[in-house]
Amino acid sequence: MIHWSSAQAMCRPVRPHKGIAALLVAALVLTLPVAALAQEVVGRHGMVASADPLASLAGVEILLQGGNAIDAAVATALAIGVVEPNASGIGGEGYMVIYLADRGEAIAIDFRATAPGEATWDAFVDGPPSTGWGAVAVPGTIAGLSLALERYGTMTWEQVSRPAIRLAEEGFIVTETLEGVILDNYETLLSDPELSSIYLKDGLPPMAGDRLRNPNLAKSLRILAEQGPRAFYEGELAEKIVAAVRAGGGLLSLEDLRNYTAIEREPARGFYRGYEILGAPPPVGGGIGVVNALQQLEHFDLAAGEPISARTIHLITQAVRRAHVDHLEYVADPAYWDVPVNGLTSREYASVRAAEINEFEAGPLPKAGNPWEFEHERELAPTGAYLAEPYQSPSTTHISVVDKYGNAVALTQTLSSFFGAGVAVPDTGIILNNQMQNFNAPGHPNELVPGKRPRTIIAPTIVLKGDKPFLVVGSPGAARIIYAMVHVLTNVIDFGMGIQAAIDAPRTYSYATSNRTEIEARIPESVREELRAMGYTRIDARGDYDLYFGGAQAILIDPETGEMRGAADPRRAGGVVAY
Amino acid sequence: MRNAGTVLLLSTLLVGVLAAAPAMAALEAPALITSAGQSPGALMVRVLADQAGVANVYDATAGLDQLAGAKSLIIVVGASMKGLGAAGIDVDQEFARIESLLVEATSRGIPVVAMHVEGAPRRGSTSDDLSVLVLEYADHAIVRADGNEDGFFTRLAEEHDVTLQLVERTAEAGAVLKTLYGN
Numbered sequence: 001m002i003h004w005s006s007a008q009a010m011c012r013p014v015r016p017h018k019g020i021a022a023l024l025v026a027a028l029v030l031t032l033p034v035a036a037l038a039q040e041v042v043g044r045h046g047m048v049a050s051a052d053p054l055a056s057l058a059g060v061e062i063l064l065q066g067g068n069a070i071d072a073a074v075a076t077a078l079a080i081g082v083v084e085p086n087a088s089g090i091g092g093e094g095y096m097v098i099y100l101a102d103r104g105e106a107i108a109i110d111f112r113a114t115a116p117g118e119a120t121w122d123a124f125v126d127g128p129p130s131t132g133w134g135a136v137a138v139p140g141t142i143a144g145l146s147l148a149l150e151r152y153g154t155m156t157w158e159q160v161s162r163p164a165i166r167l168a169e170e171g172f173i174v175t176e177t178l179e180g181v182i183l184d185n186y187e188t189l190l191s192d193p194e195l196s197s198i199y200l201k202d203g204l205p206p207m208a209g210d211r212l213r214n215p216n217l218a219k220s221l222r223i224l225a226e227q228g229p230r231a232f233y234e235g236e237l238a239e240k241i242v243a244a245v246r247a248g249g250g251l252l253s254l255e256d257l258r259n260y261t262a263i264e265r266e267p268a269r270g271f272y273r274g275y276e277i278l279g280a281p282p283p284v285g286g287g288i289g290v291v292n293a294l295q296q297l298e299h300f301d302l303a304a305g306e307p308i309s310a311r312t313i314h315l316i317t318q319a320v321r322r323a324h325v326d327h328l329e330y331v332a333d334p335a336y337w338d339v340p341v342n343g344l345t346s347r348e349y350a351s352v353r354a355a356e357i358n359e360f361e362a363g364p365l366p367k368a369g370n371p372w373e374f375e376h377e378r379e380l381a382p383t384g385a386y387l388a389e390p391y392q393s394p395s396t397t398h399i400s401v402v403d404k405y406g407n408a409v410a411l412t413q414t415l416s417s418f419f420g421a422g423v424a425v426p427d428t429g430i431i432l433n434n435q436m437q438n439f440n441a442p443g444h445p446n447e448l449v450p451g452k453r454p455r456t457i458i459a460p461t462i463v464l465k466g467d468k469p470f471l472v473v474g475s476p477g478a479a480r481i482i483y484a485m486v487h488v489l490t491n492v493i494d495f496g497m498g499i500q501a502a503i504d505a506p507r508t509y510s511y512a513t514s515n516r517t518e519i520e521a522r523i524p525e526s527v528r529e530e531l532r533a534m535g536y537t538r539i540d541a542r543g544d545y546d547l548y549f550g551g552a553q554a555i556l557i558d559p560e561t562g563e564m565r566g567a568a569d570p571r572r573a574g575g576v577v578a579y
Numbered sequence: 580m581r582n583a584g585t586v587l588l589l590s591t592l593l594v595g596v597l598a599a600a601p602a603m604a605a606l607e608a609p610a611l612i613t614s615a616g617q618s619p620g621a622l623m624v625r626v627l628a629d630q631a632g633v634a635n636v637y638d639a640t641a642g643l644d645q646l647a648g649a650k651s652l653i654i655v656v657g658a659s660m661k662g663l664g665a666a667g668i669d670v671d672q673e674f675a676r677i678e679s680l681l682v683e684a685t686s687r688g689i690p691v692v693a694m695h696v697e698g699a700p701r702r703g704s705t706s707d708d709l710s711v712l713v714l715e716y717a718d719h720a721i722v723r724a725d726g727n728e729d730g731f732f733t734r735l736a737e738e739h740d741v742t743l744q745l746v747e748r749t750a751e752a753g754a755v756l757k758t759l760y761g762n
Contacts, residue, residue, distance in 0.1 A: 180700060184661065186619035190626070203626040204750050205619075207698070 040500040040565050043578025045404040047564040048076055049472075049553035051087065051397045053575025054172055055080035058163030059401055060577045062155065070098060070153040071160050073401045073409035074145045078164035078221065080397055081141075082214060083172050084573075085199070086181045086418040087397040087476065090220070090232065091241075091425070091432040093140035094413030095280040097267050097287075097460045098152055101406030104467050106278045107152070108287075111144020111262040111413075112453040113137035113435040116251040121441060121448050123251060128436035128448065131188070133248030135421040135434035137454070139232075141413060144262040146229035148409075151264075158225040165221045168429070171213035177573035179208040185419050194424035195431070217429025233257040237428065244425045245432070259451075267462075270295050270345045273493055275471075276464040280412070282339045285327035286459025289482040292323035294489065295350030296357070302494040308506055308523060310530030311359075316490065317510045317517065317536075318357040320482050322366045324512035327482075329368035332445035333453040343371025362535030365515060396458060396476030400555045402564055408469040408555075410460035414476070457481050463489070468559040471499075475569070477550030480509045484550030492556065499556040500567040507549040510536070520546055547571045605761025606690055606719075608634035611649035613641040615677045615709040617666050618657030620697045627696075627753035628653070632762045640666055642676065643683050651760075652684045653692045654713050658705035670705055674712065681716040692759065693717035693741070695732065696749045698725040710735065717741050719759060721752050 041047070046069075048059030058079035059072035067075070073096065081089035088094065093113040099106045115137055121127055129135045149157060174182075182189065182205045189195045190203065198214050199206070206212055224231055231237055238257045245252040268281040270291030277294060279287020296319035305311045330339055343349050349371050356366065396414035414433070415421075421434035438454035440446040446455045459481050463471040471492060475484040484507055491502035506520040517531070521541040528539050542548055551572030556565045568574025612628060612635050614621035625637040635653075638645050639662075646652065654677065663673060684691055693713040695701065714720060714735040722732045724745045736743035746752050 176700070183619055183697065183700070184659075187622055190622065202630070202750060204623055207748065 040498060040567055041576040041578050043564045043566065044562065045579050046072070047402050047555050047566045047576065047578035048072055049400040049555055049566045049568055049574065049576040050076050050080050051551060051553060051568075051572050051574050052080055052083045052175075053577060054083045054167060055399070056575045056577040058167070059399075060579055061163055062160055063403055064579060065155075065159070067155045067160070068153065068405060069401045069403035069407035069409045070148050071155040072403065073399060073411050074149050074153060075160040075163050076399045076401065077141070077145055077411055077413060078161055079167055080399065082164050082167045082217060084178070084397055085214070085431060086178070086185065086415075087395050088141070088413040088415055089420075089431050090141050091139045091420060091430045092413055092415040093137075093433060093435060094144060094411065095284055095458055095460055096144065096148060096409055096411035097278055097280055097462050098148065099278065099408040099462050099464070099469050100152060101468075106267050106462065108265045108267040108280050109144050109148050109262055110265050110280075110283070110453070111140035111147070112283055113140050113433055114256070114260060115436065115439065115448055115450050115452050115454070116256045117253060117450045118251040119436065119448060119450055127441060128439060130417065130434055130437040131422045133245050133250030133421065133423055133432075135436045136245055136250050136252055136423070136432045137435035138252060138256045138260045139433060140260060140262055142224065142229045142232040143260055147262040147264070157229050161221055161225040165218050165225065168214040168218035168221060171211040174206045174208050174210045174212050175573050176208040179206065181418060182206065188419055188422040192423050194426050194429070195419065195422070198424070198429060214429045216427055220428045220430055233260055237430075240428055241425050241430065241432070244423075248423065268341065268345055271347065272298060272489065274465070275493060278462045278464065280458060280460050281341060282331050283333040283453040283455045284458050285331035285455055286457045286481055286485070287461065288331065288341060288344045289320075289323040289327050289457060290459050290461060290485045290489070291345045292326060292350060292353070293319040293482060293486050295345075295347050296322060296354040297486070297490065298347075299351060299354035300359070302490055307491055307495045307497070308527065310527050310534060312490075313508050313523075313527065313531060314362065314534055314536075315357065315359070316483070316486055317508065318362070318366070319354070320486055321510055321512050322353045322356070322369065323482060324479060325366055325368045326371065327457060328512060330371065330445070331455050333455065336449055336452050337445045340371040340375040343373065343375035346371070346374040349374040360534065362515070365513060398460065398474035398476060398551070398553045400472040400474065400553050400566075402469060402472055402555050402557055406468060406562075408462050408472045410462050410472050410474050412458040412460040412474045412476070414456075414458065459485050461485060465559045469557050470559055471554060471556050473552055473554035475550035475552040477548070479512070480507075480548065480550050483507060483509045484552055488552055488554065499554050499565050503552050503554060503567045503569050509549060516540065518542055518548070520544055520549060545571045606692070606759050607650035608760055609649060610635045610651040610653050610692075610760075611641055611645055612637045612653045612655065613645075613680065614639040614662070615654050615656045615713055616658030616673060616706055617662030617668065618659035618697060618701055619662070620657040620694070620701065621655035623696055623749060624653060624655045624694055624752070627750070628756055631753045631757035631760065633756055633760045640668065640676070641680065643679060646680060646683055646687075646689070649689060651690050651692065652680065653694060654680070654717075655694045655696065656706060656710045656713055657695065657697050657701040658703060658709060674709070677709065677712060681713065685716055690718045691716050693720040694752065695720075695722045695726050696752055698723040698749075699728065702726055702731070707731065714739050714741055720744065721746065721755050723747075723749055723752070
């Protein structure tokens, strides 16, 4: 029995009478848009949660063929790049955290984009642009996915590529979410011939219910399936990518592509009320940030209050604000900057930061702390030197996968902005990222240096209970990611919510460097009034379920029974599929 | 709304309208195409006008100066907070700009075409208020049918004696423009 849900459709079981053929039938049904919140999906053997049910289905198809969670995660990552092309794709990058049940080990794979070898701040007028060919950094997605598959998967690249190739070739039904995204980015799509040829029809946006095909991307995926993933970095595809970027005035070279490598790293680790938190380490700040905030919150009895109360929102805000200013101050590519990872994730440091929090007042905005005292290494720079909040785009996507063996993958990938740099390589269907915008000017920890990886705040996360995965979760949403993660994790761990309720619950976000708080409009006026009285002087309400606050995709596993419960975020067209 | 019966009904309506259109005097080009609300709809209409061979000047934030050489005015309604923000315009300024264009066009005898081509997702209080304003001055209205499920545009068109032409898909608005301009 296959179970599924879409954040735009009601849950219903689908019986796979004819194996994969039944899955494909399910795929057609899944895309019918119905205005309703999703329900939890229950599974016992394997589960995939992603921003689109068709991509989740691709992952489950691989699990049903005998693949493990890593195989399924790679298949889902390739498929989501087809059906949610605005948020990620093979011209992008990301990070994943893997838990291997048989070894009891966790690994993080960094496939963040790197700055091209010719990219210096002065090579641009006033720094790198945010759109166009000059905004393109060296894509890491294919290298990261192939590294994971080669080391920890069981299937070939060709096998895990099949669902994505099929979706690109045969097409898929445009959802209301994708229709809206294409409308919002219409001018960008219209101005690029390749994007226009794929995502517009006779120059006009498709409507929900239309079928959208991407034969050029299918062709590129077929080249990779036949020649192997290195063909992205060396050979015909690499030459096409570089030719297009150079013709458009960008800096990417064949040498940049040839030299790109994904990096296996030790995950960021911490503890929260008996659970172990495994996250993505620098150059991203999400893993450290989530651990830092949660370990501060351990000093307060959240469960003594209500989840949607001024007290809970205040305490979460204070902890995350501190984690966020620490991120702004200390996190960068560790190959170019010493990052106090141990200090930022130490419980002693968290207790110092928690002691700064007044339980009843917002107080002044926090400054960066001094985690170096807990790193047992030298202090590099005066604290507070690098505080500045960058542009924050919600345009990323997250995938959570668990298999019947107990392996788990949390994978977050992105193009940076929706549709990345707003350019696609002619004849390939490959949309290129605009990660260059995430570098800072010279003199900053995150300054632009050739070969360097820009920091962001993505946070693919696996939570362990004992030595078994308990929760696999992640979200898009830039700086809101840490808030989204802390809201979801505290809703589950402190308030005992089911995973769908934990994701559905209202979210908040407070700026780190100004006293501005944004909330979902469902939060009652009485709570806002209390918050104002505590010193949160500017509170702005957004939509009831607003994508601005992230789109979490999560799987909760009962460590005793192995039962999996999956949830997709109603703020996005997410979908969970299980069997 | 998108079931077969509805499609048939709308297709019949469209055919009927197209058949009836030649009886009216054709509009003259060049047309000034502008947005009321800064959604992408106006850009879509520019693409449609180009495809229909309707000479046009496109300026999403056109003022009275741009009306100078225009022989017709196409105002595409669709409010987008993102679009307004990107254009650096607030809602009040947008209403004032559109009203001044409509008043000036009417005083010069320039016919006005109101268009709403993004369907139901682009309905909302600001869009509707802009539609009320534009339909008051319009001679013709072209509306994607799923944006008129509640009869909103039908009522406005009847109230202001505007020729309303419904299309099932945005792309079909190009054929209506072609007919209106006698191409």
